[in-house]
Amino acid sequence: MELTTIWFILIAVLWTGYFVLEGFDFGVGVLLPYVSRDEADRRLVVASIGPVWDGNEVWLLVAGGATFAAFPEWYATLFSGFYLPLFLILLALIARGIALEYRNKSDSTRGWDRTFFWGSLAPAFLWGVAFANIVRGVPLDARHEFTGNLLTLLSPYALLGGVTTLALFTFHGALFLTLRTNGELRQTSARIGRQAGLAAFLAGGLFLLLTQLNDPKPATWVTTVVAAAGIAAALALIGRRDGWAFTANTVAIVAITATLFGGLWPDVMPALDPANSLTVTNASSTPYTLSVMTWVAAIFTPVVLAYQAWTYWVFRRRLTAPRDESPVRQGS
Template sequence: MHLHDVWFVLIAVLWTGYFFLEGFDFGIGILSKLLARDERERRVLINTIGPVWDGNEVWLLTAAGATFAAFPDWYATLFSGFYLPMLLILVCLIVRGVAFEYRAKRDDERWKRNWENAIFWASLLPAFLWGAAFADIVRGVPIDASKNFTGDLGDLVNPYALLGGLLTLVVFTFHGAVFAALKTLGDIRMRARRAAAGLGLAALAVAAGFLAWTQASHGNGRSLITVVAALVALAAAWAVGRRGREGWAFALSGVAIAATVATFFLALFPNVMPSTTNAAWNLTVANASSGPYTLKVMTWIAGFATPLVVAYQAWTYWVFRKRLGTQHIPGPAVH
C-alpha cells in the first residue's frame, strides 16, 4: 500500500472521529430547544457536553490540516468550490462556541434565550451542511483539467446532496438524544429516551434511502458491506435504546456513523473528488497527493501525536462520565 493510500484511510478515520464526537454535541445543541422544558433543563443538556465540545472539534482541525498537507490539490479544489457552505459552517462553529461561553454571563432571560437560539441554529445548520457536502463530494462536481472547480453554488444543490444533509441532521440528532439519555437523570432522561425512539425510526428510514442510492450510483462490493453495517447498527441502536440500554445504544449509533463515513470513502476510492465534466480529470489519491517525503514525515508525526490525543480525550470523558440532573443545578449559578 502506498503512503497516499494510507493517508486517505487516516483522513477517513479523522472524519469518523469528528462525526462520532461532534455528531452527538450537534444533537444536544438541537435538542436543547426541543427537549428541555425550562432553563434549568437546558443547562443540564448543555452541561453534558460542556467539558468536551471544544475537544471534539480538534478532530475537524486535524482532518482539515491532514487534507491540506497530504492532498493539497484536493484541499484547494474542495475549499474553493465549497467556499460558501464551508464559510457558513465555520461561522456557525464560531457562534456556537461563543454562545456556550456567553449564555451564562448575564442573569437576564432575554440574553440567555438569544444565545440558546444561537446554539440551536449553529448546531442544526452544520449538521445538515456536512452531510450535503460529503454527498456532493461522492457525487462529483465540475472540475477541469487544471484541477479547478468550474461550477457554482447551483451545482452543489441537488436532491442527492439534500438527502445527504437530511441524513446527517437526523442521525446526529438521534445520536444526541441517545447521549442525552445516557448522561442525564430524571424526567429529562425519560424524554430523551422517547425522543430517541422516534428519531431512530426517522434516521433508519432516511439512512436506508440515502445509502441505497449511494450504493446503486457510486458503490462497490466494499461499500456494500459498510452500507449493511450502518443500517444494522442503526436498527440495533434503536432497539436496545427502547429497552433502556443507553450505553449500547450510544455505541451502536456511533458504529452506524462510522460505517456511513466508511461508505463515503469507499465509494470515493481511488478518487478523492470526482469530476462530472470528464472522468479523466478526477482528483485521485495519486494525482492530488503530496510527495513521498512529506507523507513520510507526516506519518511519523501522526504515529507519535495521535495516541496522545486519543488518550487525553478518553481521560476527559472518563473524568466527566457521571450523569447530570436538575438537582445538580440548584440555582442560576454561572457555569
C-alpha cells in the same frame, strides 16, 4: 502500503472521529429547545457537552490540516469549490462556540440558546450536503478547478445527504442525553430519540441505496452493518440500555463514513468527467512530506487520543440538577 493510501485512510479515520464525537454535540444543540422544560433543564443539556465539545472540534482541525499537508490539490479544489457552504459552516461553528461560552455569563440566555441551536443545526445539515456532493462527483475542468455554482451543490441527492446527517446526529445527540442525564429529561430525550431514530433510518437507508445505485463500489455488507446497528440502537433505547444504544449508533456512523470514503477510493474528488478527477496520486504531496507527516502522526496521535479518552473518563457520570437555580452537579 503506499503513503498516499495510508494518509487517505487516516483522513477517513479523522472524519469518522469528528462525526462520531461532534455528531452528538450537534444533536444536543438541535434538541435543546425540545427536551428542556425550563432554565434548569437547559443548563443541564448544555453541561452535558460542556467539558468535551471544544475537544471534539479538534478532530475537524486535524482533518483539515492533514488534508492540506497530504493532499494539497484536494484541499485547494475543495475549499474553492465549496467556499460558501464551508464558510457558512465555519460561521455557524464560531457562533455556536460563542453561545456556549457566554450563555451563563448573560442575564438572558434565550438569544444564546437560539444561536446554539442554529449553530448546531446548520453544520449538521451542511456537512451532509458537502460529502454527498464529493461522493456523487462535481464538475471539474482539466486543471481540477470547480466549474459549478451554489445551485450545482444543491441537488436532490445532496439535500438528502444533508437531511440524513441532520437526522443521524440528532438521534446521536438524543442517545447521548439519555446516557448523561436522569429523570424526566432522560425520558424526554429517549422519546424524541425514538422519533429521530426512525427519521435517520429512513433517510439514511434511502441515501445509502441511492449511493449504491450510483456507484457499486461501496460494499453491501457495510450497508447491512448500518441497518443492523440502527435497529440495535433503537431496540437498546427502548430497553433502556443507554450505553448499548449509543454504541450501536456509533457503529452506524462509522459504517456510513466508511461507505462514503470507500466509495471515493482511489479518487479524493471525483469529477463528472472521470478524466478530470482528483486521485490520491495526482493530488498528493511529495513522498518526503508524507514521510515526515507519518512520523509526526505516529508520535503525537496516541498522546492526543489518550488525553481525550481521559477527559471522557473523568466526566463519565450522569448529570443531575435540583429544580432550583443552584449549579449543575455530577451525580452517580
